[in-house]
Amino acid sequence: MSELIFVGMGLHDENDISLRGLEEVKKADFAFAELYTSFMKELRIGKLEKLARKKIKMVSRRMLEEENGEEILAAAQKGKTIFLVPGDPLVATTHVDLRINAEKIGVKTRIIHGASIITAAIGLSGLQNYKFGRSVTIPFTHNLHVSETPYAILKTNRKAGLHTLCFLDIKAEEKRYMTIKEALGILLEIEEKRRESIILGNTLVVGIARAGSKNPVVKSGMFHKVLNYDFGAPPQTLIFPGKLHFMEAEALTKLADAPESIKQLIR
Amino acid sequence: MSELIFVGMGLHDENDISLRGLEEVKKADFAFAELYTSFMKELRIGKLEKLARKKIKMVSRRMLEEENGEEILAAAQKGKTIFLVPGDPLVATTHVDLRINAEKIGVKTRIIHGASIITAAIGLSGLQNYKFGRSVTIPFTHNLHVSETPYAILKTNRKAGLHTLCFLDIKAEEKRYMTIKEALGILLEIEEKRRESIILGNTLVVGIARAGSKNPVVKSGMFHKVLNYDFGAPPQTLIFPGKLHFMEAEALTKLADAPESIKQLIR
Numbered sequence: 226m227s228e229l230i231f232v233g234m235g236l237h238d239e240n241d242i243s244l245r246g247l248e249e250v251k252k253a254d255f256a257f258a259e260l261y262t263s264f265m266k267e268l269r270i271g272k273l274e275k276l277a278r279k280k281i282k283m284v285s286r287r288m289l290e291e292e293n294g295e296e297i298l299a300a301a302q303k304g305k306t307i308f309l310v311p312g313d314p315l316v317a318t319t320h321v322d323l324r325i326n327a328e329k330i331g332v333k334t335r336i337i338h339g340a341s342i343i344t345a346a347i348g349l350s351g352l353q354n355y356k357f358g359r360s361v362t363i364p365f366t367h368n369l370h371v372s373e374t375p376y377a378i379l380k381t382n383r384k385a386g387l388h389t390l391c392f393l394d395i396k397a398e399e400k401r402y403m404t405i406k407e408a409l410g411i412l413l414e415i416e417e418k419r420r421e422s423i424i425l426g427n428t429l430v431v432g433i434a435r436a437g438s439k440n441p442v443v444k445s446g447m448f449h450k451v452l453n454y455d456f457g458a459p460p461q462t463l464i465f466p467g468k469l470h471f472m473e474a475e476a477l478t479k480l481a482d483a484p485e486s487i488k489q490l491i492r
Numbered sequence: 493m494s495e496l497i498f499v500g501m502g503l504h505d506e507n508d509i510s511l512r513g514l515e516e517v518k519k520a521d522f523a524f525a526e527l528y529t530s531f532m533k534e535l536r537i538g539k540l541e542k543l544a545r546k547k548i549k550m551v552s553r554r555m556l557e558e559e560n561g562e563e564i565l566a567a568a569q570k571g572k573t574i575f576l577v578p579g580d581p582l583v584a585t586t587h588v589d590l591r592i593n594a595e596k597i598g599v600k601t602r603i604i605h606g607a608s609i610i611t612a613a614i615g616l617s618g619l620q621n622y623k624f625g626r627s628v629t630i631p632f633t634h635n636l637h638v639s640e641t642p643y644a645i646l647k648t649n650r651k652a653g654l655h656t657l658c659f660l661d662i663k664a665e666e667k668r669y670m671t672i673k674e675a676l677g678i679l680l681e682i683e684e685k686r687r688e689s690i691i692l693g694n695t696l697v698v699g700i701a702r703a704g705s706k707n708p709v710v711k712s713g714m715f716h717k718v719l720n721y722d723f724g725a726p727p728q729t730l731i732f733p734g735k736l737h738f739m740e741a742e743a744l745t746k747l748a749d750a751p752e753s754i755k756q757l758i759r
Contacts, residue, residue: 235510236605243607244514244543245507276511313607315615318739324618325746336615338503338607338704340510340580343621345605348582351591354610355629359654360622381652387626437605472585479592 229301231314233339236437238267246337250277254304259284261397263311264460294323301332313341345436351476358387363408376415386468402459405432409452431464445481468492496568498581500606503704505534517544521571526551528664530578531727561590568599580608612703618743625654630675643682653735669726672699676719698731712748735759
């Protein structure tokens, strides 16, 4: 029966898939996976193939974007097809298009959700979900052009007292995964140009590395402390807190090693 | 070895736990679970106990909030203790406190993430993650007092062209799970008082029911159409889209049954 099921692989390795997700892969006629929208540090497709007793075909960005996922859609028209995606599939809207195209040709679609960096980062930071404003991605500099969007969004959220979750760009095909240090460097560059006092020496930052692993690192502190901190390997994420509730300050000092002085930021 | 591991159970039933999460429950000395922060429609703790071959003790809101999770902390000091939570644990900050208290008494803590309604709702709607502003919960009316916070946040996000994700209140002990109809009714009541034209007949709404189930319902349309639509059983969630990108309008019409007329909202 033709069907396309998007299965989220979660954050870290082949054990982050849900029981349901694995069952569906086992029962599938065809299975595909992409690993370019997020970096799952310890995922080895071979291990997932072993668990599922199923061959899984890797899909590149080009296959999805330039070929419109033709191969996946062709398979889905023939039988039950799984598309494995890091995190919670369809949050990165790049796959919404594939889902729409499947439905257009009469292929029923379904989602089996997985854990996402969005909620993992919020949970690890101890900050309150409803105090986050818009999220933003800090993109790699391209042809010397530095996108000022992250700075603008930081400014707007900050003005409203809200936290900003910043995803760090990745170019998986080139094995480039932006680090916290690089991201903070880019923001500093924009500050030096814009001079609107959004990034200062005492700007509070929370850096998160390898959420979903056995030993994630969550470190909070003033800008330069976090800039110079060794977070280890990617994937990495940043949060710029806005105004802090006293429980949030407690969480940052007790769970993210922030200095007691951040309590001045409580409103 | 004393340790407290927060394990996310995901959205729907015992099969939404990750492979890793289940392995950890199997290896635990003690296991606890709460089912009051979110409604997992088909979760039966007995089934999870069978899968994990482990007795799981249910925890009430009172045990966590009034007794400060004493029983869980006592267990965690004796051996490896699991605390099972719907969704991605620690996003509902009610448990951040428990984590801080554990660390304070020298108990190491860890998180095994699960799928959350936050990313599931975004993914199911086909809307773009970075266009969501602040989220808000629409609370049950208490002593005739209707909280106007959701209205205010809707207004702020709308002005900025951003989408608003609205969680609907639950009182699990009373088996009360707010429906989309009730939530929209509350917002209409606030509009009738405030008259700031935030909720109008042509206000676009997206209603989502039973995310994570085999047959979730995602229905988008003008306010009264969604108000009168039968979404079936809880859990339910609402999104108020802001300005639409043409791909978002495409997603809502093709995947959420929105009328073609919403294309006027594209900016």
